Each structure stands twice: as C-alpha cells, then as structure tokens.
Amino acid sequence: HISALKKGRFWITPDPYHKDDNIQIGREVKISCQVEAIPSEELTFSWFKNGRPLRSSERMVITQTDPDVSPGTTNLDIIDLKFTDFGTYTCVASLKGGGISDISIDVNISSSTVPPNLTVPQEKSPLVTREGDTIELQCQVTGKPKPIILWSRADKEVAMPDGAMQTESYDGILRIVNVSREMTGTYRCQTSQYNGFNVKPRDALVQLIVQYPPAVEPTFLEIRQGQGRSITMSCRVLRAYPTRVLTYEWRLGGKLLRTGQFDVQDSTEYTVSSLSRDSYGVYNCNIINEAGAGRCSFLVT
CATH class of the missing domain: 2.60.40.10 (Immunoglobulins)
Structure with missing residues (x-):
C-alpha cells in the first residue's frame, strides 16, 4: 500500500x-x-x-x-x-x-509574534509592461510569522496565468513569464491562514497593464495594375494598446514616402495617381505604438 x-x-x-x-x-x-x-x-x-x-x-x-x-x-x-x-x-x-x-x-x-499586514509599493501599481515580458507583481507582507500569500484575479472570475484560480506565494511576489494581453487587469493578494495567523485575511490590489503592438490588415496584398493607372492602398488597425499615440509610415523599398499620426481613424491610405516604371515594387506601411509595430505589405506589379 x-x-x-x-x-x-x-x-x-x-x-x-x-x-x-x-x-x-x-x-x-x-x-x-x-x-x-x-x-x-x-x-x-x-x-x-x-x-x-x-x-x-x-x-x-x-x-x-x-x-x-x-x-x-x-x-x-x-x-x-x-x-x-x-x-x-x-x-x-x-x-x-x-x-x-x-x-x-x-x-x-x-x-514579537504579530499578525500580518499587506501593502503594495506605490510604484508597483499600476504596473505597465509589454506582451512577452516577464514581470513581478509585488505585495509586501509583514508579520511574524510571515503567512503564505494567495494571488487571484480581482476583476473577473478567470484563472491565474498558471491555470489555477489561486496561486500561492511565499515571498508575496507573483512572477509571470511571457505576459499576454489577456492578463491585463486587477490582481488581489491576500494573506492565507497558513503558516501565519488564523485571522480575517488582509488584502491589497495590484493593477497590471499589458501593452502590445498593433495588429493590422492586410498583412500582404498583391495589386496588379497597368502604367498610368491609379491605385489606393489601405492599412487598417485591428487592435493595439496603447492606442493614444499611433503613428504610421509608408515606404517604397527603403524610401520614406509619408508619415503621420492617427487621430480618430483606424486606417491610413496611400494613393499613387499615375503608375510609372519606378512606382512598382513593395510598399510597406508600418503602424507604430510604444510596444512595437504592425506592417501591411503591398506588392504592386
């Protein structure tokens, strides 16, 4: 047995x-x-x-x-x-x-045996990070003995990054590897009775903001059009965070054609009114925010 x-x-x-x-x-x-x-x-x-x-x-x-x-x-x-x-x-x-x-x-x-207390360092909430990074959410726990800390999502009934509804931490730190945008939200740390005082749990909140580069469409499009004719290419933002500072740049090969900033619109267009021999090739539109860039490519033949 x-x-x-x-x-x-x-x-x-x-x-x-x-x-x-x-x-x-x-x-x-x-x-x-x-x-x-x-x-x-x-x-x-x-x-x-x-x-x-x-x-x-x-x-x-x-x-x-x-x-x-x-x-x-x-x-x-x-x-x-x-x-x-x-x-x-x-x-x-x-x-x-x-x-x-x-x-x-x-x-x-x-x-000196005293019940626990929990605080979040001021500079640690909100915590701003980029998708794919490794981050540490921090709750400072005092008390003697120091209890185990339980982390959970405070904003919605969803599992923690490790798949469980609650994650145990012995030092008050929740480490998340390869952060994804779904992890944006509010996290609760609270004292458990384990290895500490069996008293009403103390708790605190930490906010996590995950930035990610723009997702755009089309990622690739081939356009066939004769000389002298006109074409208009359009690159659209599907999702991005943050969206408040979105810039775009249009290029043909390595040559910069135009740059600008998004206001309220979610797409940018570039028109060639009359195709000449040197206006064929690959046009790239990069849409950029603090977290990175998304790219639309157009092959004009």
Missing part, C-alpha cells in the same frame, strides 16, 4: 474572545498543525516545547480536530499565556507503519 506524509502547515489562532489579533500574556492562544497523510488513520502527532516532549495538561490542551472538519490536524491550546510559555513549539507528524520520514513543524511564540 502507498504511504505518504506531505504539506506540513501551521496556523496560530489568537484568543477568540478579544477583538485585537495580537498574542498577549494572560490570554488564550491556539497553535494548529496540519499534514496530508496516507493512510490517514495511521497518523499520529507529538508536541514539543524547546525540544522537550509536551503532555496534555489543564493549561496546555492537546487535541485532534474531527477529520471531517479538518483532516490531519492537531491543536495545542495554551489557556492562560505566561511569559514562560514563550518559545519554540514543534509538532511532529508520523505514520504508525513507519518507513516514511516524519514531518516536523516549528512555531515560534514570542512577544
């Missing part, structure tokens, strides 16, 4: 009968540890304080949570926190069958 122990996590629950989330002398504090165990019925836990075994007592109550509510979870309730209770608490998960190495989780309880 398969045996496995993985994903050791912990959380600290401050005294539920008081409004503030801090740990204080004279109050109750609860430490919970959770692991994924197969087979779950062979899971046993033991608790230690500063390396010495703990037994359940009136002031230090060790319990196991009902597996239907929270599987693989053990709790240590310190009923009336004293200064001498500060220290490192360790819960060790083992499987009775043996053969699998134990998981041991350390939790420090001290006067």
